[in-house]
Amino acid sequence: MSKKILIANRGEIALRALRACKELDLKTVAIYSTGDKELKHLRLADETVCVGPASPLESYLNIPSILSAAELTGADAIYPGYGFLAEDADFAERCEASGFIFIGPSSNVIRQMGDKITAKGLAEESNIPIVPGYKGEIPEADEDIKKIASGVGYPMMIKASAGGGGRGMRVVQDESDLISALQLTKQEAKNAFGNDTVYFEKFIQNPRHIEVQIVADGKGNAIHLGTRDCSMQRRHQKIIEEAPALDINQQSLETTLKACLKLCKNIKYSGVGTLEFLYEDGEFYFIEMNTRIQVEHPVSEMITGFDLVKAQLKLALDMEITLDQEEIIFRGHAMECRINAEDPETFIPSPGIINKMHPPGGFGVRFDAHIYSGYVVPPHYDSLLAKIITTANTRESCIKRMLSALDEFFVDGISTNHSLHQKLLEDKTFCNNEHNINYLEGSFLAK
Numbered sequence: 001m002s003k004k005i006l007i008a009n010r011g012e013i014a015l016r017a018l019r020a021c022k023e024l025d026l027k028t029v030a031i032y033s034t035g036d037k038e039l040k041h042l043r044l045a046d047e048t049v050c051v052g053p054a055s056p057l058e059s060y061l062n063i064p065s066i067l068s069a070a071e072l073t074g075a076d077a078i079y080p081g082y083g084f085l086a087e088d089a090d091f092a093e094r095c096e097a098s099g100f101i102f103i104g105p106s107s108n109v110i111r112q113m114g115d116k117i118t119a120k121g122l123a124e125e126s127n128i129p130i131v132p133g134y135k136g137e138i139p140e141a142d143e144d145i146k147k148i149a150s151g152v153g154y155p156m157m158i159k160a161s162a163g164g165g166g167r168g169m170r171v172v173q174d175e176s177d178l179i180s181a182l183q184l185t186k187q188e189a190k191n192a193f194g195n196d197t198v199y200f201e202k203f204i205q206n207p208r209h210i211e212v213q214i215v216a217d218g219k220g221n222a223i224h225l226g227t228r229d230c231s232m233q234r235r236h237q238k239i240i241e242e243a244p245a246l247d248i249n250q251q252s253l254e255t256t257l258k259a260c261l262k263l264c265k266n267i268k269y270s271g272v273g274t275l276e277f278l279y280e281d282g283e284f285y286f287i288e289m290n291t292r293i294q295v296e297h298p299v300s301e302m303i304t305g306f307d308l309v310k311a312q313l314k315l316a317l318d319m320e321i322t323l324d325q326e327e328i329i330f331r332g333h334a335m336e337c338r339i340n341a342e343d344p345e346t347f348i349p350s351p352g353i354i355n356k357m358h359p360p361g362g363f364g365v366r367f368d369a370h371i372y373s374g375y376v377v378p379p380h381y382d383s384l385l386a387k388i389i390t391t392a393n394t395r396e397s398c399i400k401r402m403l404s405a406l407d408e409f410f411v412d413g414i415s416t417n418h419s420l421h422q423k424l425l426e427d428k429t430f431c432n433n434e435h436n437i438n439y440l441e442g443s444f445l446a447k
Contacts, residue, residue, distance in 0.1 A: 003317055004029060005103070006070045007041070009081035010060060011370045012384060013293070015041040017079050020309040024319070029073045031066060033059035035378045040370045047073050054380045060084045063091055067098050077101035077316060083382065086292040087114055087164075103316040105218075105271045105291050112267065113289045117161045117199055123275075123286045126263035128256065131278065131285040133157075133201030142179055149178050152200045158182055160189035161197040164288075166236025168192060171203055204285060206436045207278035209233065210245045212260045213300045215311050218270030221323040222261045225300040225308075226330055227253070232424065233437050234347070239417070240424060241296035242335040243303050246395060246433055249282035256284045263289075271315055272297075272308050278437075295338070295384070298368060302334035302391040333398045334391040337406070337421045339369075340383040344420040351379040355413035360405035364391045367409075377414055385416065395433065399425050
């Protein structure tokens with residue numbers, strides 16, 4: 001059956017989706033803003049449509065404009081990628097109502113899992129361990145609020161129910177900061193997400209960030225592609241990711257993996273998704289579920305040989321796909337470095353023209369990027385330029401291969417965090433796999 005896919009995104013993930021479509025003989029429509037006329041995938045798509053000005057609100061977040069582009073080009077389905085509208089339940093619902101296939105889970109499932117309070121409840125019903133806390137309605141009286149917080153225990157975290165990307169969360173060390181922190185978090189959540197609902201949970205002080213990658217067909221079949229360790233972070237934004245997560249309590253892991261698949265079956269999940277956990281002292285604590293492809297999906301692909309983007313397309317378009325856990329064979333170790341257009345010390349964004357660039361290569365090296373010599377990095381969007389992925393038999397060999405790949409790679413004309421990655425990969429704590437989510441912003445930057 002001939003299908004045409006509108007790719008409702010930009011940059012690296014748009015190019016990744018286009019390549020997957022080509023392999024499946026699917027026609028493609030690439031949308032773009034006036035600030036993105038030079039994107040690489042526009043040259044490779046069957047059709048292109050400008051959906052608005054450079055501002056994301058007027059282009060990549062402009063639902064009427066995107067749906068109009070789909071209608072104008074006769075698209076059958078819409079691929080959201082990550083970021084922008086990928087986890088917007090209203091967008092998925094409007095796609096469905098307009099007769100387009102949304103390449104992802106149903107709008108109802110996105111809405112359920114997008115609300116962190118609801119998601120935690122569903123996770124708990126499937127025996128997934130959650131962070132202890134209070135997820136009921138927060139009372140208005142200060143004394144009642146303090147009583148609830150005391151029951152959770154300090155230090156604790158105030159988190160926005162609709163939050164994400166590191167926004168809408170605040171640590172409270174003791175009762176004296178509680179009320180002001182609550183007001184600030186609610187206001188931040190209202191401004192960022194249009195929803196000021198928050199909840200309290202125990203603050204896990206020095207955890208690792210572990211993910212479970214799942215694939216499910218909504219018909220009772222679900223598999224996992226193992227774990228990822230995404231503990232190297234700055235301001236809750238991942239910088240280095242790897243698979244599988246090492247030094248994990250195997251009994252706790254097996255129990256958690258089974259519970260993750262149970263959740264997918266219970267909510268009739270269809271598509272790819274990621275369950276995120278904090279991990280400390282041998283225990284997993286569920287944070288949230290991302291109902292989309294992740295930036296770091298390549299490391300899971302590299303240790304399994306399973307193409308997650310093609311799986312998204314096949315599941316949504318009712319193409320033949322087998323989901324059998326016994327067919328997933330794990331091999332070696334994979335690591336991903338996110339190359340961002342930013343100063344490696346101040347982290348200030350660095351848009352501008354790339355005068356020259358050279359991608360890394362060689363055995364066990366993968367380079368996912370939309371940049372090229374002469375490309376102008378716009379100031380309007382996320383600073384991600386490229387992802388360098390290496391795979392090897394062991395973590396130690398994987399790190400050595402990544403250092404070699406980083407030595408080959410260069411970008412001239414703008415600043416990148418390239419040198420930060422080199423320093424991290426030579427850091428003793430990282431090489432010994434002894435870091436946690438606080439390490440980069442704490443001990444490492446203090447050196």
